[in-house]
Amino acid sequence: MTGGVCALVALAFLLPLAVSLGDRVRAEAIADAARRSALVTGALAVSTEPAAVERAVAASGGDVTTRPVVHGLDAGSGTGRATAADLDRARAEKRSVVVEVSGGAARLDPVVLGDRVAVVEVFVPDAALNRGSGLRWLLLGAVAAALVGSAVVVVDRVATRTVFATRGLIDGALAIGDGDLAARVEPTGPRELAEAGHAFNQMAERLDAARTDERELVADLSHRLRTPLTVLRLDAEALESDDTSVGTFSQAELDHLRGIRRIRQAIVTLEGEIDVLIKTTRKAVTHDAGPAMCDVSEVVRDRMVFWSALAGDQNRPHRVSGAQLRIPAPVPRAELAAALDAVIGNVFRYTPQGTAFEVAVSRRDGYVAIRIDDAGPGIADPDRALRRGASDRGSTGLGLDIAKRVAMQANGSVSIDRAQLGGASVVMLLADPEATPRQVNRFGLVGRMARDSRDQKSAERRRWPRRRPTDR
Structure with missing residues (x-):
């Protein structure tokens, strides 16, 4: 998932860069065509003689397929690639236009020669428009791969620390929930998680201290109950026997003896419960018992x-x-x-x-x-x-x-x-x-x-x- 996110970020950055570089190369090729066309249009402003026009075309440079072509003279300088509609558009607008033609693009520059308008066409092949595109995409791909790889490594290290710290907090919370108040966490990871780890340890220490204090309080109260309970037990032992199996007794005497028996049984039960309370609360607060x-x-x-x-x-x-x-x-x-x-x-x-x-x-x-x-x-x-x-x-x-x-x-x-x-x-x-x-x-x-x-x-x-x- 981390690699996919990094790849999307790299593409969002590199794709516009690649398109911008391609537009720049195309603009440079069209600008070179405008320079070559300017040599011919300047010559036409001086003379429309076929020989002068041919010398200007030859001086513009380039091979035969990319040399400027002049339309609208009595004797043209060659066959162009632009259509008649494209030429009429340039004459009508009387401004330079760039049109798409077979195999590339053509720049059309109109020149007003008295009562007529000549058009200078300069062809720019696809090779010039897309010069260096393969190498450019290869370099950008390498840059993208490097960015994604380094981002994955960095993010993985950061995420590993964050996940480790978060897992420690989760394990500690589960241990506290299961009753292990001795559980602590190692404050690691980003600053926020480290602070959360310190806060968690403080909370666990306070819970542990509170439970210990509570158990000690219960044990102390149980000890304090022993004094009045001992007095009751001694008073109960001083009473007569509660045996109803020997002798003949009236109903009132039976109720009296049964009451004595209940008092003694209740005292024995209370002593046993207080012993259990004291033994339980005096135990160390550990998690070793099931x-x-x-x-x-x-x-x-x-x-x-x-x-x-x-x-x-x-x-x-x-x-x-x-x-x-x-x-x-x-x-x-x-x-x-x-x-x-x-x-x-x-x-x-x-x-x-x-x-x-x-x-x-x-x-x-x-x-x-x-x-x-x-x-x-x-x-x-x-x-x-x-x-x-x-x-x-x-x-x-x-x-x-x-x-x-x-x-x-x-x-x-x-x-x-x-x-x-x-x-x-x-x-x-x-x-x-x-x-x-x-x-x-x-x-x-x-x-x-x-x-x-x-x-x-x-x-x-x-x-x-x-x-x-x-x-x-």
Whole structure:
């Protein structure tokens, strides 16, 4: 492409030059013919005697074919090449004209001799009009080839530097986009690209420092949480035993012991999550580790152990489906567990006791779907519920945003719809690392789960009441 552009530029410059040189050679040949014609016209002004005219013609030089020819005398000096119409035109206009004739061009100069007009014709052959054209085109072609060759070499060197510098910026941007904040570029190429390389390195350094500061802040906050958590754990250990398998207890005593059990389980869970936060944020910011993975089914089963105990205390019917087989997902286990706790916690927080809920897992079309349905009042404004920090119920508004952030980390999404149970249906879609992801219709994947759920409920003859939707 570079060579073609250079060739076009060379042609645009050399073609007009070649035409100009050709016109100059032609003009010089016509001027020589005018000089020779002037010798004859001067002789005619002095005498029209045939002998004098012949001497003037011979004195003009040239071979026999190019000697001047005089038309309009009683005795002409030869046979010319111009036509009668050309001669009449020169006589009528009474000025010198140049006409094209066979084999070249002819200059016609009229001379007024009393009551008649003679015309002096000088023939200029094509050889004189195009003298040196072959050599001229050869030299111009050589010049064009030299210009194109040198331009290609220079442009190629410049383009190579520019492409190399641009490729470095692209690779660095892709590495930053993949999470490698240690990626840097070598500022090379033209000044503008070198400045862009320096700016890119400064941006990467600031991003790296910001992420390090953020992780340190999270780790420090986690350490600060240990003090009140330790106090809670000690107070919980000081409470009586929560064993309900020995002895006979009233309903109030059972509720009291179960409450103690839940407090201790929550404290253990909090300690584990804080340990994970501290270990994760204290790691060096490197790119040597691959993407985090976890087993969705295992995480769902583990978290439902905790929530099932609380559901039993609140008389909440619940069900888990599809969590029997291993289903991998490209998210850390702790983050997926936090997302599940955030969504299921909303069910316990914003629905009355005794409200049923269901957690279902499926794998299809390159995605893993986690669906949490409830029979509560539902969510009147799903878009507002998914916005970070938006809540009409006095909470932080970050619960569903945590789930959305985890899903987006796994190249997925979160959506809210009406559940078959009558309440809200929150669906987390995560990219399946063992399949080729593609766009999937949420209702195609979740709808099948809903149909399976509906068929099973119909078989069990179980109905849960529906309530009017309110904001969550």
